[in-house]
Amino acid sequence: MDGGLVDSRTSKLTIDSGACGYLTIDLTALCRNYDKLSSIIAPARAAAVVKANSYGLGADRVSKTLYGRGCRDFFVAHFVEALRLRPHLPRDASIFVLNGLLPGNEIACAEGGFIPVVNSLEQLRLWSETARSLQRKLPAVLQFDTGMSRLGIPPEDRAAVVAHLEATSHLDILFIMSHLASADETDSVQNGDQLAEMRRVAEEFEGYDLSFANSGGIFLGGDFHGVLARPGIALYGGAPTGGVANPMEPVVRLDVAVVQTRTVPAGARVGYGGVYVTKMETRLATVAAGYADGLPRSLSDRGSVYYNGVRLPIVGRVSMDSMTIDISALPEGTLSLGSLVEVLGDHQTIDDLARDAGLISYEILTSLGDRYTRQYR
Numbered sequence: 260m261d262g263g264l265v266d267s268r269t270s271k272l273t274i275d276s277g278a279c280g281y282l283t284i285d286l287t288a289l290c291r292n293y294d295k296l297s298s299i300i301a302p303a304r305a306a307a308v309v310k311a312n313s314y315g316l317g318a319d320r321v322s323k324t325l326y327g328r329g330c331r332d333f334f335v336a337h338f339v340e341a342l343r344l345r346p347h348l349p350r351d352a353s354i355f356v357l358n359g360l361l362p363g364n365e366i367a368c369a370e371g372g373f374i375p376v377v378n379s380l381e382q383l384r385l386w387s388e389t390a391r392s393l394q395r396k397l398p399a400v401l402q403f404d405t406g407m408s409r410l411g412i413p414p415e416d417r418a419a420v421v422a423h424l425e426a427t428s429h430l431d432i433l434f435i436m437s438h439l440a441s442a443d444e445t446d447s448v449q450n451g452d453q454l455a456e457m458r459r460v461a462e463e464f465e466g467y468d469l470s471f472a473n474s475g476g477i478f479l480g481g482d483f484h485g486v487l488a489r490p491g492i493a494l495y496g497g498a499p500t501g502g503v504a505n506p507m508e509p510v511v512r513l514d515v516a517v518v519q520t521r522t523v524p525a526g527a528r529v530g531y532g533g534v535y536v537t538k539m540e541t542r543l544a545t546v547a548a549g550y551a552d553g554l555p556r557s558l559s560d561r562g563s564v565y566y567n568g569v570r571l572p573i574v575g576r577v578s579m580d581s582m583t584i585d586i587s588a589l590p591e592g593t594l595s596l597g598s599l600v601e602v603l604g605d606h607q608t609i610d611d612l613a614r615d616a617g618l619i620s621y622e623i624l625t626s627l628g629d630r631y632t633r634q635y636r
């Protein structure tokens with residue numbers, strides 16, 4: 260952070276909103292990540308996956324910012340997210356709904372100008388029927404299951420889809436897509452298997468544009484790029500590929516306030532269950548964020564936070580609204596009421612914290628709570 264509003268090295272908490280810490284979202288880093296992904300896949304375009312409130316970072320701000328960077332294609336998961344996002348984007352931005360249609364959504368989906376990802380024959384028929392009843396052509400994307408068995412038209416239904424499209428002319432199919440199950444594992448055989456299946460789909464649905472890659476897929480090479488990639492986590496600074504250096508820039512910083520410090524003797528029990536017992540005299544600090552703020556309980560006795568680059572281990576169980584850290588490694592008096600410690604930042608990435616918690620970066624981001632002051636830079 261260069262001269263930001265928060266400096267965990269020196270600043271005290273001056274939050275007038277009553278928040279327990281600062282969640283800082285670096286929109287310039289987000290833009291650089293978008294540019295980087297775009298340049299890797301050019302001439303293909305990069306969409307932005309902004310489901311789950313842009314993985315917790317704020318779909319309105321993230322989407323507006325990326326629109327300003329040239330992004331015109333935005334993917335959400337649920338229809339409700341499309342409704343929430345619409346007012347924040349100009350009309351020429353396309354909003355795609357990955358889960359497609361649920362019965363009852365069709366008219367609102369058509370009237371809002373949203374584009375459902377059609378995942379089954381049932382959804383295809385529903386959307387065609389909606390178009391027929393409204394007497395207009397409606398846009399759609401067809402998703403095919405190429406080996407994940409989650410969402411998408413299964414192989415055995417492809418012929419029926421072809422027949423349906425030949426028999427009706429109510430839908431405007433913008434492109435076809437599929438999703439990779441193991442894109443973050445470069446050497447997984449599943450990637451090649453899915454690519455082969457996608458090529459079979461492309462032969463059966465000749466002439467349609469293709470969308471295939473998520474963040475990991477972008478780094479699997481040109482075969483996976485199609486015309487439109489769908490990155491999510493990489494935009495937000497998460498590692499797109501496991502086991503190699505993360506090429507993306509961090510976007511999120513989290514600093515949390517100290518609410519109490521104390522010195523305890525050897526043999527003191529710390530936190531719920533008293534599972535942690537100090538081995539020697541120990542200086543402790545309690546910080547104002549817990550599992551309700553997205554710091555998973557699995558960080559108990561495992562994770563750490565940082566102050567001025569010094570690692571401060573989490574001791575005892577993470578509580579709902581607080582957790583306790585061992586600050587013995589710092590000179591006495593360094594931390595006091597209102598001091599900020601770094602949970603995510605220069606010394607700890609979302610992938611680091613996720614690893615300590617036995618989770619993935621996606622879970623860390625999408626869980627960050629709403630009790631922090633959010634600041635966008």
Ligand SMILES: *Cc1c(COP(=O)(O)O)cnc(C)c1O
Nearest residue numbers: 308438473474475489490491492
């Ligand atoms: C969530 C999702 C993405 C984005 O995945 P990342 O791994 O975050 O890049 C892309 N496509 C589909 C279908 C998704 O569900």
